[in-house]
Amino acid sequence: MKPDWWPGEDHATFTEWALSQGVVTNGVTPARFSGRGLGMITTRNITSGETLLRVPVNVMLTADHIPSSFIEKFPEDIGVQTLFAAFLTHGTTEYLAEYEPWRKCWPSRRDFEDGMPILWPAALGGPKWPGNGDDDDAQQDQAGGLPNSLPPCISGLWNSFQKTPTKEYETYHQNLLAQQVQRLRKAWTDVVSVFPDTDWNTFSYHWLIVNTRSFYWVGPDQDTPEDRNDAMALVPFADYFNHSDVACDVEFDDDGYLFRASKNYEPGEEVFMSYGSHPNDFLFAEYGFFLDENGSDTVYLDDIIFRDINRPQLRDELWENQYYGNYQVTLHGACYRTEVAACLKYMNEEDWRNHVLEGSSQGLDENKSEATIKDWIQNYAMEAEMAIATLQAAMETNTVVREHRSKAEMLLRRWQQIKDLCGHAAQAVSV
Numbered sequence: 001m002k003p004d005w006w007p008g009e010d011h012a013t014f015t016e017w018a019l020s021q022g023v024v025t026n027g028v029t030p031a032r033f034s035g036r037g038l039g040m041i042t043t044r045n046i047t048s049g050e051t052l053l054r055v056p057v058n059v060m061l062t063a064d065h066i067p068s069s070f071i072e073k074f075p076e077d078i079g080v081q082t083l084f085a086a087f088l089t090h091g092t093t094e095y096l097a098e099y100e101p102w103r104k105c106w107p108s109r110r111d112f113e114d115g116m117p118i119l120w121p122a123a124l125g126g127p128k129w130p131g132n133g134d135d136d137d138a139q140q141d142q143a144g145g146l147p148n149s150l151p152p153c154i155s156g157l158w159n160s161f162q163k164t165p166t167k168e169y170e171t172y173h174q175n176l177l178a179q180q181v182q183r184l185r186k187a188w189t190d191v192v193s194v195f196p197d198t199d200w201n202t203f204s205y206h207w208l209i210v211n212t213r214s215f216y217w218v219g220p221d222q223d224t225p226e227d228r229n230d231a232m233a234l235v236p237f238a239d240y241f242n243h244s245d246v247a248c249d250v251e252f253d254d255d256g257y258l259f260r261a262s263k264n265y266e267p268g269e270e271v272f273m274s275y276g277s278h279p280n281d282f283l284f285a286e287y288g289f290f291l292d293e294n295g296s297d298t299v300y301l302d303d304i305i306f307r308d309i310n311r312p313q314l315r316d317e318l319w320e321n322q323y324y325g326n327y328q329v330t331l332h333g334a335c336y337r338t339e340v341a342a343c344l345k346y347m348n349e350e351d352w353r354n355h356v357l358e359g360s361s362q363g364l365d366e367n368k369s370e371a372t373i374k375d376w377i378q379n380y381a382m383e384a385e386m387a388i389a390t391l392q393a394a395m396e397t398n399t400v401v402r403e404h405r406s407k408a409e410m411l412l413r414r415w416q417q418i419k420d421l422c423g424h425a426a427q428a429v430s431v
């Protein structure tokens with residue numbers, strides 16, 4: 001009898017194919033996990049340090065494996081993600097047939113539509129795409145002016161206040177959706193310039209496959225590309241690993257990828273790898289899921305702080321002293337950059353500069369700093385409360401939201417996490 005985690009025939013066929021191509025598995029096999037699709041399960045006791053999986057480079061889909069006749073159709077600066085997605089969409093059967101057993105094991109476009117805000121309806125904060133423009137307008141109307149429901153790190157938007165304009169600066173893990181949309185729009189423009197008949201659904205599906213399943217890779221004769229997104233490869237079989245902080249060890253060299261156990265496992269445990277120390281909003285936007293417990297979770301106070309510190313002179317102080325933006329809040333409180341910004345609210349500028357540059361405590365009042373930071377965090381918590389209340393009401397009354405109930409529930413879970421994070425952080429902020 002098959003175990004209840006048995007992944008199904010397609011995965012069994014793909015596993016056979018992978019082994020015949022030189023993939024070596026050692027005590028792990030693909031399995032179905034509730035809420036995570038496929039993942040990797042142990043089939044026996046495993047000791048920390050044991051090799052679990054080896055994927056040789058010849059099985060991987062790297063830029064070197066794409067025929068030069070295909071690559072030459074595109075301008076030289078084409079992004080690697082676009083190239084892969086274009087190849088999966090338009091590559092000749094001769095080349096693509098090879099990967100057929102693997103492709104049959106990928107999630108469907110419908111799976112992406114369920115979890116990824118980039119494909120969500122406008123009523124839930126999704127962007128406009130070819131083919132959904134009209135529907136989207138209709139949805140927006142039906143939404144009856146539903147306020148933005150995605151978390152601010154994803155949408156870059158707030159319902160409880162108006163954002164003030166800022167200088168352009170590099171943000172980490174903020175405005176995620178706009179950046180992702182920009183990347184996909186550019187990819188779409190590039191692909192239709194070469195293949196005008198490209199089907200949007202097929203191409204965007206492949207682009208998301210690459211987005212959610214690629215590994216860092218720089219070929220033996222390649223220089224490290226300027227854009228990290230261009231250092232990528234698809235690694236069959238290894239792309240079964242789901243993400244967790246408690247992860248196996250991953251190594252790669254010119255020969256391929258190697259995965260080792262970083263702890264002992266009993267049979268039947270899921271083996272995870274780490275996709276990086278990403279906050280939940282990043283996982284949500286880029287991969288369509290987020291963790292219940294995430295040691296790397298964080299939200300950013302930038303828009304709240306810039307609304308509060310809006311005198312150009314004060315903002316210049318932050319800019320000139322390299323404290324402009326990226327004000328982080330975690331379960332454990334606010335980061336040092338936030339503390340520095342908080343002092344600027346009540347210190348005179350000279351005292352503030354001496355404090356920041358030389359560590360002087362002249363004019364510093366830790367009670368005032370604490371109250372300011374708590375107030376900023378409270379503003380974030382209020383945004384979360386508003387979003388939760390609005391979403392709950394929309395789930396009862398709004399037809400589009402009711403049709404997309406599981407997405408709204410996912411959003412509610414994330415907003416509740418944000419509210420809880422703010423609650424913990426506010427408590428942790430103390431003199």
Ligand SMILES: C[S@@+](CC[C@H](N)C(=O)[O-])C[C@H]1O[C@@H](n2cnc3c(N)ncnc32)[C@H](O)[C@@H]1O
Nearest residue numbers: 035036037038212213239240241242243287289
């Ligand atoms: C590299 S694939 C992993 C295999 C994938 N679960 C599958 O069914 O093919 C990455 C995708 O797996 C899912 N995923 C990864 N880690 C997860 C986790 N901890 N919880 C839920 N879903 C996860 C997300 O949909 C993500 O986009």
